[in-house]
Amino acid sequence: MKERGGFVDSLLLALLGVVMLLNLYLIFYHAPVERTMGLVQKIFYFHVPSAWIAFLAFFVVFVGSAGYLITGREGYDRTAHSSAGIGVLFCSLVLLTGPLWAKPVWGIWWTWDPRLTSTLVLWFLYVGYLLLRSYLPEGPRRATLSAILGIVGFLDVPIVYLSIRWWRNQHPSPVVGGGSGSGLDPRMKAVFFFSLFAFTLLYVVLLRLRTGHARSEEAARTVLEERKRTL
Amino acid sequence: MNALTRIGAIFAKDVLVELRTRQALLSMTIFSLLTVLLLAFAFEPAAEESVLIGPGLLWIAFAFCGTIGLEHTLSLEREMGGMEALLLAPMDRGIIYLAKLAANTFFMFLAELLTLPFFVLFFNVNILPVLPDLLLLNLVGTIGFCSVGTLLVALTSQTRLKGVILPVLLFPVIVPLLLAAVEGTGAILRGEPAGTPLRILVAFDVIFATTAFLTFGYALEE
Amino acid sequence: MSADREPEGPGRTVEMRRVRRRFGFFRALDGIDLDAFPGETLLLLGPNGAGKTTLLRVIAGLLPATDGTLTVLGGSPRGDGGGVRRRIGFLSHNLALYPDLTAAENLRFFERLYRLTRDRARVPSLLEEVGLGRWADQPVRVFSRGMKQRLALARVFLHEPDLFLLDEPFTGLDQESAGALAERLHRRRDQGASVLLATHRLDAAGPLGDRALYLRQGRVNREISLGGLGADEKVARLRGLSEGDHR
Numbered sequence: 127m128k129e130r131g132g133f134v135d136s137l138l139l140a141l142l143g144v145v146m147l148l149n150l151y152l153i154f155y156h157a158p159v160e161r162t163m164g165l166v167q168k169i170f171y172f173h174v175p176s177a178w179i180a181f182l183a184f185f186v187v188f189v190g191s192a193g194y195l196i197t198g199r200e201g202y203d204r205t206a207h208s209s210a211g212i213g214v215l216f217c218s219l220v221l222l223t224g225p226l227w228a229k230p231v232w233g234i235w236w237t238w239d240p241r242l243t244s245t246l247v248l249w250f251l252y253v254g255y256l257l258l259r260s261y262l263p264e265g266p267r268r269a270t271l272s273a274i275l276g277i278v279g280f281l282d283v284p285i286v287y288l289s290i291r292w293w294r295n296q297h298p299s300p301v302v303g304g305g306s307g308s309g310l311d312p313r314m315k316a317v318f319f320f321s322l323f324a325f326t327l328l329y330v331v332l333l334r335l336r337t338g339h340a341r342s343e344e345a346a347r348t349v350l351e352e353r354k355r356t357l
Numbered sequence: 358m359n360a361l362t363r364i365g366a367i368f369a370k371d372v373l374v375e376l377r378t379r380q381a382l383l384s385m386t387i388f389s390l391l392t393v394l395l396l397a398f399a400f401e402p403a404a405e406e407s408v409l410i411g412p413g414l415l416w417i418a419f420a421f422c423g424t425i426g427l428e429h430t431l432s433l434e435r436e437m438g439g440m441e442a443l444l445l446a447p448m449d450r451g452i453i454y455l456a457k458l459a460a461n462t463f464f465m466f467l468a469e470l471l472t473l474p475f476f477v478l479f480f481n482v483n484i485l486p487v488l489p490d491l492l493l494l495n496l497v498g499t500i501g502f503c504s505v506g507t508l509l510v511a512l513t514s515q516t517r518l519k520g521v522i523l524p525v526l527l528f529p530v531i532v533p534l535l536l537a538a539v540e541g542t543g544a545i546l547r548g549e550p551a552g553t554p555l556r557i558l559v560a561f562d563v564i565f566a567t568t569a570f571l572t573f574g575y576a577l578e579e
Numbered sequence: 580m581s582a583d584r585e586p587e588g589p590g591r592t593v594e595m596r597r598v599r600r601r602f603g604f605f606r607a608l609d610g611i612d613l614d615a616f617p618g619e620t621l622l623l624l625g626p627n628g629a630g631k632t633t634l635l636r637v638i639a640g641l642l643p644a645t646d647g648t649l650t651v652l653g654g655s656p657r658g659d660g661g662g663v664r665r666r667i668g669f670l671s672h673n674l675a676l677y678p679d680l681t682a683a684e685n686l687r688f689f690e691r692l693y694r695l696t697r698d699r700a701r702v703p704s705l706l707e708e709v710g711l712g713r714w715a716d717q718p719v720r721v722f723s724r725g726m727k728q729r730l731a732l733a734r735v736f737l738h739e740p741d742l743f744l745l746d747e748p749f750t751g752l753d754q755e756s757a758g759a760l761a762e763r764l765h766r767r768r769d770q771g772a773s774v775l776l777a778t779h780r781l782d783a784a785g786p787l788g789d790r791a792l793y794l795r796q797g798r799v800n801r802e803i804s805l806g807g808l809g810a811d812e813k814v815a816r817l818r819g820l821s822e823g824d825h826r
Contacts, residue, residue, distance in 0.1 A: 195575060250529035257525060261516035265603040266645060267578075271512045274572045275526065278508065281568055282530045289533035289557060296540055351604045359694060366691035374679045377718075437719070437727075438673025442734075444641055445675070446692045447665035449658075574658075578643060 183213030191276030450574030598647035668740030
């Protein structure tokens with residue numbers, strides 16, 4: 127079975143390589159340059175898909191957490207932890223590309239755009255999850271406690287988004303936070319969805335790699351401990 | 358009801374112990390007062406500004422003092438294994454959660470009540486005409502803060518540096534709560550309706566108290 | 580190695596099969612099979628770290644097992660425990676007391692927690708029985724180790740459990756108190772209770788035992804029956820069992 131898994135991984139990796147290259151080509155050569163924002167607007171093809179993945183990854187953390195609490199099977203915990211590690215990276219990417227996009231276009235580094243701000247809070251939730259895990263010794267307890275945090279965090283995300291959106295209505299900012307969905311040229315839409323697909327594929331590959339790695343590391347440790355005991 | 362008797366018993370015990378030792382309430386209140394004082398120094402608000410920034414500063418003070426208190430009710434059980442006794446008792450583990458939630462809310466709300474006069478003093482805000490609404494919002498917000506906090510402190514209490522990691526976990530989760538509480542407090546002080554923030558707070562309370570109630574037992578097991 | 584005998588009366592109080600519990604990579608319990616019956620005292624012996632404490636905690640529902648099956652008093656001790664935890668009396672070195680409350684307040688709190696019918700005389704009489712009558716209104720904080728132990732034992736007997744899970748109950752007790760405890764356990768056992776007792780105090784606990792399990796590295800190493808032996812014989816047998824480990 128390991129052989130087959132390895133084969134699928136290699137296939138996916140190859141596919142990913144192709145897709146990514148294609149994606150870059152499409153973004154820079156196929157998609158039209160935006161009228162008002164110019165070249166900088168192309169960050170949008172990285173920024174928004176990253177955000178979607180950041181939230182998707184957290185959903186996977188939630189599923190893994192709930193799965194672990196219900197069944198107690200470690201695979202769920204591994205998935206949750208792996209997804210968190212990947213999610214935080216995508217989340218950071220969003221927070222880096224956001225200001226990079228905002229400054230040249232709107233003249234300020236940060237806009238209290240509900241989506242961007244929610245992503246910031248999500249980033250802190252990710253960091254908190256990983257931090258908690260780092261303070262706990264490995265074992266069923268660490269898995270249980272971080273699973274609870276994963277669930278609480280995920281339930282919080284929609285509430286955070288809605289509340290920030292409501293809050294922004296109370297305090298309208300002079301800057302409009304980017305209409306990433308409004309009036310897109312059909313070619314732009316196509317490239318956007320392809321980019322979304324590319325990023326999703328990247329996430330899936332990374333998740334497989336990480337959980338696979340975690341699983342074999344766990345297995346190796348178990349064997350080592352067994353040896354130590356019988357000596 | 359069975360559950361209520363038990364919750365009452367644990368709550369009463371926590372209050373009784375607090376009355377004897379007076380540790381938590383004192384530290385929480387003083388810390389809250391100090392925070393308000395420091396913020397008053399930092400901002401030197403004139404009366405009109407007070408209504409604008411006052412609510413935010415007030416809730417910062419409450420959030421910090423709340424974080425201190427959360428650890429306390431749990432540590433009450435630590436010294437001679439009281440938590441074990443609660444876990445052994447023939448009842449749903451969620452009852453321990455509700456009792457701790459009640460105790461945390463009680464102490465935090467008390468600290469807030471004691472802080473409000475200072476707030477009035479330093480920020481020159483007249484809260485008397487809107488006191489009932491203000492207190493209601495405060496209470497609902499405090500319940501929300503404690504409903505998440507009581508669970509999270511159970512997650513962190515056995516880690517190293519537990520005092521540091523608790524705020525790191527807690528503050529992102531309560532962002533919606535703080536937004537609603539600050540907006541609501543501001544609205545009330547301006548004499549405007551605060552129905553929406555209050556509703557948000559209630560929804561927050563219900564969602565997280567329920568989640569915490571269901572998962573608290575897992576957090577306490579070793 | 581479990582005793583395959585027919586239980587008299589209402590069936591096994593504890594049934595464990597292949598129970599495991601790990602902490603990280605440390606296997607505190609490594610495949611335990613155990614049966615306990617009503618009206619019997621089962622002694623748990625073994626060196627430190629053998630798993631005696633972990634075993635008792637798992638049976639009490641404080642620790643989930645990571646593997647295997649466990650039935651206690653016909654059900655599971657975890658979750659809301661329902662009827663199971665109601666009938667368990669557990670004592671560990673943690674004592675489970677509140678230092679800032681008085682002895683009487685501690686016991687009354689547990690009365691409320693266990694929802695025992697309000698017999699107002701129960702707490703005072705129980706305190707008298709363990710020799711703490713004069714200290715009823717003193718905060719536990721000022722008690723000596725032995726006094727705290729006696730109060731903790733009072734707590735265990737308070738709700739008249741059918742299954743006793745005791746981890747080193749004789750700690751801190753003087754000769755007289757130890758004897759009193761042994762006698763109470765003896766009486767309860769005769770009334771049909773099941774007693775699982777982890778101990779190093781072979782002199783105090785030995786005479787109580789009907790069976791003994793010797794644990795080592797999370798497994799049951801040996802099991803012996805002590806039925807029909809006199810008190811001194813039991814202690815001698817148990818000593819032999821423990822020393823056998825050092826060979």
